[in-house]
Amino acid sequence: MSKTAAIIGGGVIGGGWAARFLLNGWDVRVYDPDPEAERKIGEVLGNARRSLPGLTDVALPGEGALSFHGSIAEAVQGAAWIQESVPERLEIKHATFAEVQAACAPDAVIGSSTSGFKPSELQQGAARPGQIMVAHPFNPVYLLPLIELVPGDVGDAALIERAKATLASLGMHALHLKKEIDAHVADRFLEAVWREALWLVKDGIATTEEIDDAIRYGFGIRWAQMGLFETYRVAGGEAGMKHFMAQFGPALKWPWTKLMDVPEFTDELVDLIAGQSDAQSGHHSIRELERIRDNNLVAMMRSLKAQNWGAGALIAAQEAALKQGGPMGAVAADVPADRPVVTAQRVVPLDWTDYNGHMTESRYLHAFADATDRFMEMIGCDAEYISSGGSYFTAETHIRHLDEVHAGAQIEITTQVILGAGKKMHLWHEMREGDRLLATGEHFLLHVSLETRKPSVPGPAVEAALVRIAEGHAALPKPEGAGAAIRQPG
């Protein structure tokens, strides 16, 4: 099959599909009568080009060609995938499919982005109903992998398999629903939560912001990795899913939501769910699932910390408080000059390790670079100073990995100034767990102007603070290993 997709209807969703195909090397042919379509798709593409290509650690194929067309018939020429994202009105969908099927290849996939319509509704009156299937994406389509694929009863089996394979090649996941229902699956949950949320705002229980916080600081992070049932399986503990259901079943009759149209809580339903949960997760023990969950939560929360957002911003705030009062809280005149400076006291986090629990190679530099940042803060090269236009950039780094360290180990880094004068800063870091030397890091930095990106002299207060420590440290013995090249092969 060709790698050509036709996008019928642009906007945020159609544009997201266009981006997903284009950045995965497909040619994309767009039909949208909106005179603003090209601009709107361009904006989505801009966001997609910024975020999608780096999602994988391997480059995507080169971008395909994007073209805009004046008719559906022209747009679908040669297309192996045709994606409909027109407004959510059935008569518009039907008219669109008629035009598409009059001109497209009979073995092309015709996917519909509909949030609500069932495939049987879309297929009414179609020339080839089996060619049309729901392929419901989630915004932003260029990043989120989920596609609800609902072919209905008349779907062509070979076409469905090809649709799944195509979506996988785009980095997406086809959730193939065998039975159709209004709003498919995911949007039914969104609608239920939306309805309950409207009640809470209307009744003055919580604001939109409080509701968002209630989600993103708690179950939202859990759901991002395990969803609903696997999360509850873990919560049920060794007693398992049946125990969990027995405990929470009675709540179905309580006013825990305003949405009271509940199913009957029968033994059959409990058995059905417990059995499906076993099939889904039974190959992991609860203890394993707990650890998988915790690894995921730590990794996601720390990734949000780097963005200073959501649960990650809370961790950053706690850290700022923890620094106060400890040796890492020292500033300028307080920093000892008669001994190496403590620039890190931290525990190796779960997301810094390989599958065996050893700290990965690049995290040694991550820890040393953080220590350098902390030392810079100590001499007054802090966020405020940097925003005024100067900073230190690392020019060279020499790391010696001397011993291994595991997740959970408390490590300390001390820093000795080898040279601190003018634009130059030459640091020597030693990383230890207790008395055990794990690694050394030798770093040569230059002060730069952030405007010109060229070397420049630091501000007088920073230079004075650095020189004071450098002069004190000049009396210390030169560290063993400093100034050496990588050992020459013997």
Place this chain on the structure above:
Amino acid sequence: MSKTAAIIGGGVIGGGWAARFLLNGWDVRVYDPDPEAERKIGEVLGNARRSLPGLTDVALPGEGALSFHGSIAEAVQGAAWIQESVPERLEIKHATFAEVQAACAPDAVIGSSTSGFKPSELQQGAARPGQIMVAHPFNPVYLLPLIELVPGDVGDAALIERAKATLASLGMHALHLKKEIDAHVADRFLEAVWREALWLVKDGIATTEEIDDAIRYGFGIRWAQMGLFETYRVAGGEAGMKHFMAQFGPALKWPWTKLMDVPEFTDELVDLIAGQSDAQSGHHSIRELERIRDNNLVAMMRSLKAQNWGAGALIAAQEAALKQGGPMGAVAADVPADRPVVTAQRVVPLDWTDYNGHMTESRYLHAFADATDRFMEMIGCDAEYISSGGSYFTAETHIRHLDEVHAGAQIEITTQVILGAGKKMHLWHEMREGDRLLATGEHFLLHVSLETRKPSVPGPAVEAALVRIAEGHAALPKPEGAGAAIRQPG
């Protein structure tokens, strides 16, 4: 106030509270009549010690002391915070509070972990009702930051402020709800989704696994960072929240969930929500929010990729397919020996950059280390070989940062073998964006036995593949800069 907490009722929730306090330097006194309590809390503590201390980049205070007590009166002695996590039966809660208040300090916080009860219900008949408040946590309590703090109408203002400050010092976030309601806020959403999910399973629409996938590959990741309303604000685009609501309002009357007890969709409700959304998110433009969202999604999905889980496992699968056929797919005999080997072709991802969009220092090593891994795979030191007990460990690294690079840049790494013989492997990586040399990495590795963690000779196939490339590369010019120490201060 003392840093002493009393935990009344162990189990998964009480144990999680105990861990949160203990690992943040508090002494913890536990009362739980269950003879298994010590073991159960020990298991939760084990999980917490494994995951929480590394969550921050600064070490937590030293652990406090954990003690078990035979009575509530003894456990609450000297406690500034008393947390009740007994079974969810009101008469048990009331009896517990009576014992607690007979013995505890009158200015201690008494928090209840109740999922469902309102504070006014808990406070019935209490000696000092204003001392008792709902402090509802989320499992795992040692990692998730959300606490729904619901003091009710009689709550003591000073005590509430102290409770909030204490929770913040533990890295948690008090969501202070001013109006009480059954099941507070978050669990109302969980209950709504649970009810809808039971319908879907019962009606045979989807299995538990399909439902979990529908959540974790789509809206779950969105909600983990922005929740419900801010996500919809972004989806509404420049037209804003009112536009979004006008578009989706009608769905309230449709059977998009079985839960049909919906509020009336009035102009007042639309205005209320749009106004709250403006107050919450109006300081960011929609374009800014899109970029924040995308940064967060990329960071979280890539963090899950490192765990090979959920949406991250999908990215890993796409990567494996992308490697096939490209230069990075070369193995053993196919690897060219007459020129440096292409070991990376990738785009700098959003989560590798600082707030200015420049690739951060440690990610240069991250990219070089990935290139080393890829080179190892090429000579047959792949996952299967490693599982048989041998691998290469990096002993020394020397990086020269020659130029800056931004998120979105496509970078390529080529690798020249300086020495490959016996246990030794000496590699020279060059990182480029187009023709622009960004950095060089010189790496000295030793083959090790993964059992003894000592140097050992590689397997014959790996050694032969390495030697073939090393002999070919011996004819190439020695790279400029190889074998040098960090420049000596002049």
